Amino acid sequence: MAEFKLKIRRYDPEAGAAPYWDEHTVDLEPHRSVLEGILQARNENDGSIGVRCSCRSAICGSCGVRVNGKPGLACHTHLDDALASAGEDGVIEVEPMGNMPIIKDLIVDMDAVHWKKIQRVTPWLIGKEPVPEREYIVSRESMIDVTQSMACIQCGACVSDCLSMEVDPLFVGPAALAKTYRFVGDPRDAAHEQRLKDLGEDKHGIYDCTHCFKCIEACPKGVAPMNQIMRLRRIAGNDFHIKDRNNGERHEAAFVKNIEKNGILHEADLLPDSYGGKFHPRAVPELISSLPIVMTALLRRKMTPGKALLHPHKAPDGVKRIFEVVEGRDERNEFNLYISGTDANNEGTAEVAEAIETAEPAGVAPDGTEGSSA
Amino acid sequence: MKVAYWPGCVSRGFTAELHGSMAAVAPMLNIELVELDRASCCGAGVIAEHSQELADTLNARTFALAQQEITQGADLMMNICSTCQGAQSECQQRLDASAEYRAQVNETLSDEGLEYQDGIINKNFLWVLVEDIGLDKLKTLVRNPLTDLRVGPFYGCYIVRPTDRLDINRAQPRDEYLGQVIEALGGTVIDYAGSHKCCGFPIITMNKAASLEQAGRHLGDATDADADCLVTPCPLCHLNLDLQQPMAAKQVGRELNMPVLHLPQLVGLALGLSPKELGLQHHIVKPTSVIDWSQAVVGGVGGW
Ligand code: SF4
Ligand code: SF4
Ligand code: SF4
Numbered sequence: 001m002a003e004f005k006l007k008i009r010r011y012d013p014e015a016g017a018a019p020y021w022d023e024h025t026v027d028l029e030p031h032r033s034v035l036e037g038i039l040q041a042r043n044e045n046d047g048s049i050g051v052r053c054s055c056r057s058a059i060c061g062s063c064g065v066r067v068n069g070k071p072g073l074a075c076h077t078h079l080d081d082a083l084a085s086a087g088e089d090g091v092i093e094v095e096p097m098g099n100m101p102i103i104k105d106l107i108v109d110m111d112a113v114h115w116k117k118i119q120r121v122t123p124w125l126i127g128k129e130p131v132p133e134r135e136y137i138v139s140r141e142s143m144i145d146v147t148q149s150m151a152c153i154q155c156g157a158c159v160s161d162c163l164s165m166e167v168d169p170l171f172v173g174p175a176a177l178a179k180t181y182r183f184v185g186d187p188r189d190a191a192h193e194q195r196l197k198d199l200g201e202d203k204h205g206i207y208d209c210t211h212c213f214k215c216i217e218a219c220p221k222g223v224a225p226m227n228q229i230m231r232l233r234r235i236a237g238n239d240f241h242i243k244d245r246n247n248g249e250r251h252e253a254a255f256v257k258n259i260e261k262n263g264i265l266h267e268a269d270l271l272p273d274s275y276g277g278k279f280h281p282r283a284v285p286e287l288i289s290s291l292p293i294v295m296t297a298l299l300r301r302k303m304t305p306g307k308a309l310l311h312p313h314k315a316p317d318g319v320k321r322i323f324e325v326v327e328g329r330d331e332r333n334e335f336n337l338y339i340s341g342t343d344a345n346n347e348g349t350a351e352v353a354e355a356i357e358t359a360e361p362a363g364v365a366p367d368g369t370e371g372s373s374a
Numbered sequence: 375m376k377v378a379y380w381p382g383c384v385s386r387g388f389t390a391e392l393h394g395s396m397a398a399v400a401p402m403l404n405i406e407l408v409e410l411d412r413a414s415c416c417g418a419g420v421i422a423e424h425s426q427e428l429a430d431t432l433n434a435r436t437f438a439l440a441q442q443e444i445t446q447g448a449d450l451m452m453n454i455c456s457t458c459q460g461a462q463s464e465c466q467q468r469l470d471a472s473a474e475y476r477a478q479v480n481e482t483l484s485d486e487g488l489e490y491q492d493g494i495i496n497k498n499f500l501w502v503l504v505e506d507i508g509l510d511k512l513k514t515l516v517r518n519p520l521t522d523l524r525v526g527p528f529y530g531c532y533i534v535r536p537t538d539r540l541d542i543n544r545a546q547p548r549d550e551y552l553g554q555v556i557e558a559l560g561g562t563v564i565d566y567a568g569s570h571k572c573c574g575f576p577i578i579t580m581n582k583a584a585s586l587e588q589a590g591r592h593l594g595d596a597t598d599a600d601a602d603c604l605v606t607p608c609p610l611c612h613l614n615l616d617l618q619q620p621m622a623a624k625q626v627g628r629e630l631n632m633p634v635l636h637l638p639q640l641v642g643l644a645l646g647l648s649p650k651e652l653g654l655q656h657h658i659v660k661p662t663s664v665i666d667w668s669q670a671v672v673g674g675v676g677g678w
């Protein structure tokens with residue numbers, strides 16, 4: 001047994017008092033979970049601590065909290081690991097998740113935010129017609145492809161830390177979009193295009209993600225929601241040519257074209273092209289609104305008129321060739337680490353994998369899975 | 375040391391002062407820069423969003439070019455952009471994971487006679503400073519310690535997440551390096567809410583209000599924490615935090631006057647270069663506090 005100090009964030013909106021920190025010392029084996037620590041504090045010291053849990057084995061998704069600022073499952077975080085990531089005072093901080101209203105202490109209102117957003121994306125299979133007499137027959141690979149998004153246990157950890165949602169509460173968010181991929185990646189579903197169109201036309205849909213990796217870092221199940229969002233964008237843009245209301249597809253196309261032409265990014269063209277070209281009606285107000293900045297930039301000689309108008313670079317032939325070959329393929333060649341794993345993990349024993357990892361400082365770990373520190 | 379140097383695109387376009395200040399600081403740190411001038415943009419995550427294989431192949435080409443320099447004596451590949459670091463590490467992770475996939479990508483590169491061999495070491499200048507030059511060595515090179523300069527770190531998402539891909543762990547706390555460098559240069563590290571958050575740049579053309587709201591909040595938080603300036607290893611963050619700062623101020627409805635320095639500029643100030651030599655006059659937000667500080671230091675030296 002060992003003693004651990006827990007600092008729990010307390011708040012009761014109904015009581016009207018401000019939130020405060022409450023410290024408890026618990027006595028448990030170091031490999032026991034933070035959840036058990038909280039429960040011991042509740043059972044032995046203060047029965048009023050609000051915490052939600054059920055399975056205690058990382059599968060029901062009800063015990064999402066922030067431990068030392070990082071979101072995760074309280075039942076899936078060992079006390080010794082939590083201590084190691086604690087501040088210098090050696091006190092483990094437990095707070096409710098973010099981006100959702102607090103009901104009491106560590107319990108947040110998942111209904112008001114998380115579940116509403118999940119419902120928003122039609123989270124069930126819309127079967128293809130005609131419905132076969134028996135089951136739908138699909139290939140094994142196509143089902144493996146959606147296993148990563150199926151691993152979600154709806155804990156809300158990703159929602160808690162989403163940086164787009166922090167500034168835009170209407171953003172559909174990582175969990176709901178990962179759920180969307182679960183159906184867009186499923187060959188039995190009949191509504192791929194409608195789903196993507198719906199989320200492309202929603203200004204707070206697939207193109208509202210700011211690519212911050214927070215959800216990948218937060219997810220205790222390796223779902224990597226951001227990666228699923230990027231796959232949704234690829235399918236929406238490349239396969240269905242959906243013109244979204246955020247100019248996301250156009251921006252992406254403009255960026256890719258820019259690199260194909262110049263080899264390196266030519267920003268002065270990118271902005272107008274993202275809105276459909278310098279003379280596109282949508283580009284004009286955009287350009288005028290950025291005029292004061294452009295003027296200041298010119299004054300400070302940050303941009304020179306020459307730089308803004310001329311292309312100092314031309315893509316080397318090698319770069320052009322890569323675009324030709326890859327863009328000319330009939331089918332997307334998309335290597336998925338979650339499914340394929342690494343050579344080292346697939347072939348070698350654990351020792352071999354470890355030897356390779358220690359030999360190379362830039363070692364690899366499968367995408368979205370826990371690192372070697374876990 | 376000698377490095378195969380990938381300056382990125384923005385550092386030769388809208389933030390030319392970054393490339394310039396890196397070139398000015400490198401010899402003082404005894405870094406020889408061999409520029410990879412035939413390489414292409416890393417794609418900044420956007421090309422990967424369009425086609426993973428395209429991004430992987432373009433970056434494999436850059437790595438192969440860097441490896442040619444490494445066989446000729448360069449120690450590693452170095453970049454000066456958080457986004458390059460993240461986007462390139464992502465591609466490298468896939469390329470290094472599978473010999474079969476690597477062979478497919480190398481097949482495309484073979485037209486140019488290039489081949490990527492797994493395991494390249496590609497580090498942002500920030501990592502090179504701490505891991506290869508070392509903070510102790512850096513301290514000995516400081517001529518104008520940043521005494522009384524209150525600096526807020528701003529990392530940029532791509533250089534701090536995901537932690538497993540970027541090899542960030544307790545033994546190698548790469549997500550704390552900016553603070554360590556500021557301290558080694560004699561400055562005061564300012565702790566504020568936004569240091570590891572997103573500047574909003576990726577959605578500037580897609581949801582401008584949300585994008586500027588992010589930038590504005592972080593700049594406001596840093597102001598409230600009494601920072602004199604921010605420092606970032608990412609030119610794209612710099613675009614949203616400096617170039618767009620007037621718009622961000624409008625968005626959040628408060629005055630913001632927060633200078634944002636590129637990492638080599640901050641290092642250069644401490645190593646004795648003048649704000650002008652480091653291109654600080656090209657910033658949109660006048661780095662008045664920094665210039666006042668540097669004049670006080672120079673003036674102080676003269677006066678005593
Ligand atoms: S990557 Fe996108 S979805 Fe994920 S947390 Fe960031 S903004 Fe949210
Ligand atoms: S994606 Fe991961 S973090 Fe998000 S709700 Fe599902 S399991 Fe939780
Ligand atoms: S991240 Fe930026 S600077 Fe780096 S290569 Fe890409 S676009 Fe260019």
Ligand code: SF4
Pocket residue numbers: 210211212456457529530531532533571572573574575576608610611612
């Ligand atoms: S902070 Fe902004 S520019 Fe910087 S890496 Fe993140 S999204 Fe990119």
Ligand code: FES
Pocket residue numbers: 052053054055056057058059060061062063064073074075076
């Ligand atoms: S209690 Fe069920 S996941 Fe933690």
